[in-house]
Amino acid sequence: MSKTKRDANATKAKILQEARTLFSVKGFDATTVDDIANSSDVNKALIYYYFKNKAGLYAQVMSGLFDAIYDEVVSARERCNSTTDELYAFIKTYAEYAHKHSYFPALLLRELSDSGAHLPEMMFASMRKVFILLSEILQKGEREGVFIKSTPMLVHFMIIGTINLMVTTAPLRKKAMEIDDSVDSCAECSADEITTYVFQTIQKSLEVK
Amino acid sequence: MSKTKRDANATKAKILQEARTLFSVKGFDATTVDDIANSSDVNKALIYYYFKNKAGLYAQVMSGLFDAIYDEVVSARERCNSTTDELYAFIKTYAEYAHKHSYFPALLLRELSDSGAHLPEMMFASMRKVFILLSEILQKGEREGVFIKSTPMLVHFMIIGTINLMVTTAPLRKKAMEIDDSVDSCAECSADEITTYVFQTIQKSLEVK
Amino acid sequence: MSKTKRDANATKAKILQEARTLFSVKGFDATTVDDIANSSDVNKALIYYYFKNKAGLYAQVMSGLFDAIYDEVVSARERCNSTTDELYAFIKTYAEYAHKHSYFPALLLRELSDSGAHLPEMMFASMRKVFILLSEILQKGEREGVFIKSTPMLVHFMIIGTINLMVTTAPLRKKAMEIDDSVDSCAECSADEITTYVFQTIQKSLEVK
Amino acid sequence: MSKTKRDANATKAKILQEARTLFSVKGFDATTVDDIANSSDVNKALIYYYFKNKAGLYAQVMSGLFDAIYDEVVSARERCNSTTDELYAFIKTYAEYAHKHSYFPALLLRELSDSGAHLPEMMFASMRKVFILLSEILQKGEREGVFIKSTPMLVHFMIIGTINLMVTTAPLRKKAMEIDDSVDSCAECSADEITTYVFQTIQKSLEVK
DNA sequence: CATGAATGAGAGTTCATTCAT
């Protein structure tokens, strides 16, 4: 009932949420602190009060995202009863997360392109945790004899590269189709189709004959 | 009388070259026209004289890159004598180009993340031409019965997603390895290894049983 | 129940003390209310509660200083039994105070340089009281025939100008000596030496032949 | 005849002049770059173009002042034919300069109070040159037997302390007189009177009996 | 062709101050 004001946590959350959206749509540089303040309906100075500076806010936004995706993958994995299932769960969870939080792929790709210019170690660690999860699945499958030996990093980038690009280019592909529909740009590809395609491809490549 | 200067083409080329490097290292926003002018050793106003504005310069830089890669793929394809060969040539050429011009992947990923905010149709077309090339190869293989039916866009993103991420994250992965070498980050993966892995994976997924 | 806190006077004193230090080291403008709050270990708003605003706090700090120096001079004077003694006491007390509270000269000089921009009449009066004290001594000496007629303001500024500059530039002079010790910067001059020098100079100038 | 615009030197000089005035009246912190830009009738960015930043502009302002005063003292000294004359010339030149450029004393006192926080070595050196000039005069007098042995730093601060305070407090003293004219605040003291007083005092203190 | 001078419109950040509890 409280006027929704003077609730530090709520205000902070609002700022983080709006920042997440804006950073993903426009990138770090092109998003101004004024933009974020306006969207969040708070005074600009408050952002500095809570997050010290623009980079600090950005780091918190990113960490939040990685931690969230990590948690989802972990919990999905718990419901699995085979290693192949776990691989599927990893891909499905990632694809669904990326679709649901469509700002995430853009942020991630940009961040990787920058070689992590904007963020502290903390974030780097968050990112890495997700990769290690996949790594474990692949090694487990290998030990069990269901997967051949692989290079986890390559598998990882194949999965997230494909998914992230599909999500992030969705508007671009829609535009492409309007201009020229002679070549299928997969403009209407759903998260499910992408999941299935990526899973099948990766699975075939890991198959033990 | 003028020594080494006053050669319009050379000056222009110098600017383009320095701009390419700077844009790839720092991104569009973080690169200033002053940066480029200093690196190129020309007066800032000259850049406007030649390229109209920053976006114009950027567009020329990007178009140049796409046209170059397109040309290389086309000529590599000419030396092939099977469709599978053509697929291999596409992947190999792309991977080698990306390694050689390591600024390219960062630029491309950033551009795709932005949904093409910075650039005109021209660039968009250049990008698309490369995709259509792959599309043709896949359709040809399908007609010949050597590939199963596929979604070219997904295949395309799987190829370039993997390669671009591998190249662009190279410094990051090296850093990761220094911190924690218990998980293989493929820090030393060569262009050849990547090519082979990507080709085999894609081939298996297209295989007609 | 409240431990060490909730003692209004102690808290106020703490704030005044920290403010004095900070104002003297960094000046009025460069000292922030946040600085003072942090150093004093109190909430920023409390400073406004007690002192109304930054200028109010500053005024109290300054008045405290002038009142203290005034009191010291008055009591030193009481122990004198000749007018020449009184002049000596004035100079000695001032010099010792300035050395002991080395933030004071900086504050005073800055304040005089600003033509008293920051402070209310109250402060102005406090400052003036000290001058009037000297003025009385000089006039008394004149009446007694031990001093020639003088311009008290000039004598006053000669005394406090010399002393304040010596104290306030101490770090600067030390630094100067490290760079170039060919010219004596009086880097180690003690309060006593300065007192003696100033007193002798002033006395000679007032001497009745 | 040129529109007075697009003349770099003139523009730069204008900025320096206005900055000098503003810095002296309001101090470094309280003077904004906008103030200077408005007074100089130039765009704010131009100030950064020429002086890099606010501190850079300030440093140039200060160096200019010290160099000017140094030059004046040097040339005045050349017209002297006794060491006592030289001492008089030093004091007179300094006093006249301080009166003519009344912003100078405030700037100097503030700077000394800050222990030179705002400025680079360059400035420090400029300041020191003036002191060394006096030092030479005193030593020469000592060698010639016309002055007793002294501590140049003390003599120097006695001279400039008195003069600077007299100039800088002129408005304050005028105000004091309006409030209470029972004590002479020397509100109308001229540069000449001050020169004479300071010279006589210093001379007496250096006199060989 | 080429350049130094100049500008307008912001961007990030700081800070004195107030509000609500």
Place this chain on the structure above:
DNA sequence: AATGAATGAACTCTCATTCAT
């Protein structure tokens, strides 16, 4: 008596862009 939350107004500095030569 004391505090965390919130704000408005500035301030320094940057940058794409244009002008005049």
